[in-house]
Amino acid sequence: MNYLDGFRNPDAAVALTARIARLADDLARQGCQATVMEVCGTHTMAIARYAIRDVLPQQVELVSGPGCPVCVTDAGYIDAAIELARRGIVIATFGDMVRVPGSQGTLADVREEGFDVEVCYSPMGAVDLALANPDREIVFLAIGFETTTAPVVTLVDYAIKHAIKNLSLLVAFKCVPPALAALVTDPEIRVDAFLCPAHVSAIIGEKAYRPFVEAYHVPCVIAGFEPLDILYGLHEILRQVSRGEAAVVNQYSRVVRSDGNVVAQRLMATYLETVDVSWRGIGIIPGSGLALRASYGEYDATCRHAIEVSSGTSDPGCRCGDVLKGKIKPPECPLFGAACTPLNPVGPCMVSSEGSCAAYYRYARG
Amino acid sequence: MCLAIPMKLSELRDGGQGVVAMEGATYDVNLSLIENPRVGDYLIVHAGFAIEKLDRAEADERIQMFEELGAVNEE
Ligand code: SF4
Numbered sequence: 001m002n003y004l005d006g007f008r009n010p011d012a013a014v015a016l017t018a019r020i021a022r023l024a025d026d027l028a029r030q031g032c033q034a035t036v037m038e039v040c041g042t043h044t045m046a047i048a049r050y051a052i053r054d055v056l057p058q059q060v061e062l063v064s065g066p067g068c069p070v071c072v073t074d075a076g077y078i079d080a081a082i083e084l085a086r087r088g089i090v091i092a093t094f095g096d097m098v099r100v101p102g103s104q105g106t107l108a109d110v111r112e113e114g115f116d117v118e119v120c121y122s123p124m125g126a127v128d129l130a131l132a133n134p135d136r137e138i139v140f141l142a143i144g145f146e147t148t149t150a151p152v153v154t155l156v157d158y159a160i161k162h163a164i165k166n167l168s169l170l171v172a173f174k175c176v177p178p179a180l181a182a183l184v185t186d187p188e189i190r191v192d193a194f195l196c197p198a199h200v201s202a203i204i205g206e207k208a209y210r211p212f213v214e215a216y217h218v219p220c221v222i223a224g225f226e227p228l229d230i231l232y233g234l235h236e237i238l239r240q241v242s243r244g245e246a247a248v249v250n251q252y253s254r255v256v257r258s259d260g261n262v263v264a265q266r267l268m269a270t271y272l273e274t275v276d277v278s279w280r281g282i283g284i285i286p287g288s289g290l291a292l293r294a295s296y297g298e299y300d301a302t303c304r305h306a307i308e309v310s311s312g313t314s315d316p317g318c319r320c321g322d323v324l325k326g327k328i329k330p331p332e333c334p335l336f337g338a339a340c341t342p343l344n345p346v347g348p349c350m351v352s353s354e355g356s357c358a359a360y361y362r363y364a365r366g
Numbered sequence: 367m368c369l370a371i372p373m374k375l376s377e378l379r380d381g382g383q384g385v386v387a388m389e390g391a392t393y394d395v396n397l398s399l400i401e402n403p404r405v406g407d408y409l410i411v412h413a414g415f416a417i418e419k420l421d422r423a424e425a426d427e428r429i430q431m432f433e434e435l436g437a438v439n440e441e
Contacts (some may be wrong), residue, residue, distance in 0.1 A: 003422075004371065006429030007428075009429075009433065010436075011431050011437065012433070012436035015436055016435065094413070122414025124414060150399055150417060151414065154399065203417060203418075232432075235440060254424040254428060255420060256418075257418075261400070263400065276414075
């Protein structure tokens, strides 16, 4: 038997759904409800795929958060990448970034103009490009949350140790815990608890959420991506909410350690420092970004190629910002499914396979 | 995008590299972010890197708990 079947056991799903319903009744008796935000795009996809919203009682609302790294990357970042490509620099990137609209056009457009935009499955693909093209400059688009940051920093480490001189990074790394704080302090947003990302937590560890929970008294439950992981995580969240408790609970102990991945953390601390960074549709969140330390400026594309990253402009009709903050569900955007579809995306939330708009389009229409 | 399913390490190679297998297909994986990788380990792989190992004992304990939960429900 595949061990994953153990996390898809239908009898346990029925039992958990019944327990969730009982906790929701408790909430109803107290005259409250619970809005739970899933922060991670892969959770968003899993929740849509397994139709988890359909089994939840009405007192429990699940909203999607800003957990799609491509979606929260500013239009101005894409503009800078396009500008670099037009200067004859080879852009190396994860595939999802190619179709994300900047202020004007996408990297796919510049590729059609004949400039070099290469898709890498692993950041180490950028090393291969640098070695294969010694007379060209390569810029790797270094975006992502902690899960992606760790592999990309390994690329920096490798390039420095092997004296690869024609490779630099356009860095826009983002960190999850400061974003949680920005969301709960936004008066326009209601979030009672977070279903915390599985693999970001594998890097930062359970401990990374404790200061947040102590400061804001909001439950944080780390869950895996299987249906029982998510149901059990929601059960734990409702148990806490109904009792007015708030704690960090790790329901994904088969992967997430209390201290996280210490090797990755050490590497990140060596090369990166905390900065304020802008999130598309949300704005600047203090201390929510990681940038290369000044001593590694040679590997920082903004220094090496003297380019500035502005915040850029997005299509005024696109409501990605409200979607990323959990203020609206994708179908509430007037462009959803009409002017904006995965084949013809207006905003990043429809481009990325883990964007909320793409998840709703694929699984939850009609 | 996170790969939700762990992959089994089938081969160790030089330079901190390895090969993982899933559903008959194999992929190269960089092992530099995890400690003591061993053939047979189940790994969480992201962007071509193993970022953590699956702890089988923790997984089995949780599966057992779900089985008990489901069984109680049927009575
Ligand atoms: S449906 Fe399209 S236009 Fe509307 S918020 Fe989503 S990505 Fe933006």
